[in-house]
Amino acid sequence: MDGLIWILSLLDSMVRLAAPLFLAALAGFYSERAGVIALDLEGKMLAGAFAAAATAAVTGSAWLGLGAAVIAAMAMSLLHGFASITHRGDQVVSAVAINTIALGLTAVLANAWFGLGGRTPNLEAGARFGEITLPLAETLRPLPLLGPLYAEVISGHNILVYIAAVLAPLSAWIAYRSRFGLRLRAVGENPAAVDTAGISVPALRYQAVLISGFLCGIAGAYLSTAQGAGFQQNMTAGKGYLALAALILGKWRPLPTLAACLLFAFADALQTRLQGVAVPGIGEVPVQLIEALPYVLTVLLLAGFVGRAVPPKAVGTPYVKDR
Amino acid sequence: MSTATRTDGLPWWATALVLPVFNIALALLISALVILAIGEDPVGALTSMLAGAFGSGTGLGYTLYYATSLIFTGLSVAVAYHAGLFNIGSEGQAYVGGLGVGLVCLALGGWPWWLVLPLTILAGGAFGAAWAAVPGYLQAYRGSHIVITTIMFNFIAAALMAYLMVNVLKAPGQMSPESRGFDDSVTLPMIHDMLGAIGIETANAPLNLSLPLALAACALVWLFIWHTRWGFALRTVGANEHAARYAGMNARRITVVAMALSGALAGLMAINELQGVQHRLLLNFPAGLGFTGIAVALMGRAHPAGIIPAAILFGGLLQGGAELAFDYQSISPELVVVIQGVVILFAGALEHMFRPALARLFTRSAKPVGA
Numbered sequence: 001m002d003g004l005i006w007i008l009s010l011l012d013s014m015v016r017l018a019a020p021l022f023l024a025a026l027a028g029f030y031s032e033r034a035g036v037i038a039l040d041l042e043g044k045m046l047a048g049a050f051a052a053a054a055t056a057a058v059t060g061s062a063w064l065g066l067g068a069a070v071i072a073a074m075a076m077s078l079l080h081g082f083a084s085i086t087h088r089g090d091q092v093v094s095a096v097a098i099n100t101i102a103l104g105l106t107a108v109l110a111n112a113w114f115g116l117g118g119r120t121p122n123l124e125a126g127a128r129f130g131e132i133t134l135p136l137a138e139t140l141r142p143l144p145l146l147g148p149l150y151a152e153v154i155s156g157h158n159i160l161v162y163i164a165a166v167l168a169p170l171s172a173w174i175a176y177r178s179r180f181g182l183r184l185r186a187v188g189e190n191p192a193a194v195d196t197a198g199i200s201v202p203a204l205r206y207q208a209v210l211i212s213g214f215l216c217g218i219a220g221a222y223l224s225t226a227q228g229a230g231f232q233q234n235m236t237a238g239k240g241y242l243a244l245a246a247l248i249l250g251k252w253r254p255l256p257t258l259a260a261c262l263l264f265a266f267a268d269a270l271q272t273r274l275q276g277v278a279v280p281g282i283g284e285v286p287v288q289l290i291e292a293l294p295y296v297l298t299v300l301l302l303a304g305f306v307g308r309a310v311p312p313k314a315v316g317t318p319y320v321k322d323r
Numbered sequence: 324m325s326t327a328t329r330t331d332g333l334p335w336w337a338t339a340l341v342l343p344v345f346n347i348a349l350a351l352l353i354s355a356l357v358i359l360a361i362g363e364d365p366v367g368a369l370t371s372m373l374a375g376a377f378g379s380g381t382g383l384g385y386t387l388y389y390a391t392s393l394i395f396t397g398l399s400v401a402v403a404y405h406a407g408l409f410n411i412g413s414e415g416q417a418y419v420g421g422l423g424v425g426l427v428c429l430a431l432g433g434w435p436w437w438l439v440l441p442l443t444i445l446a447g448g449a450f451g452a453a454w455a456a457v458p459g460y461l462q463a464y465r466g467s468h469i470v471i472t473t474i475m476f477n478f479i480a481a482a483l484m485a486y487l488m489v490n491v492l493k494a495p496g497q498m499s500p501e502s503r504g505f506d507d508s509v510t511l512p513m514i515h516d517m518l519g520a521i522g523i524e525t526a527n528a529p530l531n532l533s534l535p536l537a538l539a540a541c542a543l544v545w546l547f548i549w550h551t552r553w554g555f556a557l558r559t560v561g562a563n564e565h566a567a568r569y570a571g572m573n574a575r576r577i578t579v580v581a582m583a584l585s586g587a588l589a590g591l592m593a594i595n596e597l598q599g600v601q602h603r604l605l606l607n608f609p610a611g612l613g614f615t616g617i618a619v620a621l622m623g624r625a626h627p628a629g630i631i632p633a634a635i636l637f638g639g640l641l642q643g644g645a646e647l648a649f650d651y652q653s654i655s656p657e658l659v660v661v662i663q664g665v666v667i668l669f670a671g672a673l674e675h676m677f678r679p680a681l682a683r684l685f686t687r688s689a690k691p692v693g694a
Binding site for chain 1: 357361362409411461465466467468470471472474475476478479482483485486489490614617618621652653654655657658659660661662663664665667668671672673674675676
């Protein structure tokens with residue numbers, strides 16, 4: 001029974017850790033599928049995390065915080081779009097600039113506004129997204145296996161986790177079954193064809209990066225007002241890049257990306273539980289090995305040693321309309 | 324990634340001087356707005372920053388010490404840039420290069436520093452080169468995107484180094500993950516001590532013999548990129564890979580070599596940090612200077628003659644930002660990171676926004692209307 005509880009709590013942490021990662025990876029999905037490099041996920045998430053925590057600390061409302069996070073991250077997206085779509089600048093350089101600006105600006109503003117050395121004040125329960133117990137969680141608990149699974153792993157998360165869960169099939173549907181999805185995928189593969197069909201390439205790409213900002217804002221708000229209780233300097237700590245790795249591992253498709261996020265989150269949850277514990281038969285597993293695993297996997301995959309990940313064809317290349 | 328291949332009629336000095344000065348002025352203007360927004364006096368704050376960086380002997384010493392590391396990481400980004408590669412991995416390459424420098428310094432305790440220095444150059448360079456050559460190889464032969472791979476290698480380097488520091492290199496009986504101190508004999512002399520020995524008094528600062536080493540690296544990179552066949556091949560691959568192939572150059576091998584060279588330069592930064600100042604191997608010693616190298620290279624237009632002033636500028640910002648935080652409690656030193664980001668944005672991503680405007684200005688003044 002102890003073993004079951006241990007596994008359930010492991011899966012519960014996995015879901016908690018996977019949600020922000022998946023929201024950011026999905027943000028990358030919309031951006032990259034439209035042909036705009038999404039290396040700016042890290043900075044947009046960080047900006048969102050700060051805006052959410054700062055707004056929630058002042059207003060006491062988690063929802064207003066979420067709104068501010070979405071606005072801040074979308075503003076960052078517009079900047080990325082302005083540089084890389086309108087001015088056809090180098091998208092990687094633009095993304096690096098955005099990440100750097102977000103890293104510096106959030107620390108400067110947090111320190112100036114709250115004077116806590118780069119953090120925001122600890123948020124009260126009302127200013128955070130609390131846990132929601134799904135209906136019948138306690139009633140079903142006595143059922144063998146499924147009862148505890150439902151009560152412990154599926155129920156008891158904050159609303160953003162469920163939003164992320166809904167967004168997975170929804171995004172798959174948008175990408176593969178809707179007109180917008182078809183155009184989105186086309187503009188990332190062959191923008192000239194989209195242009196020939198009379199659809200504006202820049203407009204479509206701006207829509208995509210704005211959706212990307214919207215989702216990054218939610219991911220950032222998750223970190224500071226759902227998972228944590230306030231903003232800390234550089235609190236994303238590479239999660240944006242990890243999300244990008246998940247997107248690559250998922251081969252730029254929503255549902256496999258979700259699976260990759262769950263895998264990374266599982267490794268993360270396992271890693272915290274394995275610290276200093278000797279695994280029977282193996283000995284103590286170095287935590288750094290598990291930490292490096294997602295990155296090593298991504299490198300191997302991109303190099304074609306494990307499967308093959310082919311990015312959208314037009315990703316990173318600005319579209320120049322021929323005269 | 325396009326540098327000198329433009330034909331919009333801009334004279335070289337406009338590209339090399341006017342655009343960078345304009346970029347930095349814009350970046351300072353934006354940081355002034357940020358300072359205004361948090362309710363402080365921008366003129367006072369920027370003056371205090373300048374004074375902190377250049378106003379005293381100690382300040383200047385620190386500025387040049389930061390600049391030394393930034394010259395190495397800036398050159399690292401620049402060399403890859405000339406081959407058409409965006410190396411975001413200088414941070415990780417410097418970190419792994421530090422392992423080479425640290426191991427040599429730990430192993431050769433008791434040796435004189437001038438015998439150890441060539442070996443740390445070799446080891447730091449080789450470790451950094453190896454860490455960069457792998458992404459280079461994967462780009463050239465397996466088609467993986469160099470940007471993604473170098474980012475992933477930064478994280479892998481951090482994990483690897485954390486593992487080695489905690490489990491292998493940590494000095495016994497110590498809480499923090501640091502190696503034992505290097506032997507006094509292997510550490511590089513400080514400029515302050517060297518000038519003191521010949522009777523010139525200078526302020527005490529961590530500026531050490533790595534600065535002349537960095538300047539020598541600039542000269543060598545300049546010679547290599549613009550005055551050797553290898554450098555020519557490297558620039559050709561960067562400008563047009565198909566043309567390079569057509570001309571019989573081995574573009575793949577050149578990509579790997581360019582990355583290795585880039586990584587070696589990043590690795591040399593560890594000589595300044597470890598053999599020069601810290602005198603032990605410690606966690607996360609590059610502290611973002613590898614990333615700042617991106618801004619230095621973009622600002623310096625990937626040319627050593629531009630990288631030196633850009634490195635001094637950013638070194639000054641780092642030192643001045645630290646001083647600023649003393650004078651103004653509400654302004655944190657991360658303001659420098661904002662300036663860095665804005666410079667990357669204007670000098671790098673929005674290059675196309677200002678350049679045509681400047682070019683128009685020039686053609687208009689060169690050919691008056693109606694002439």
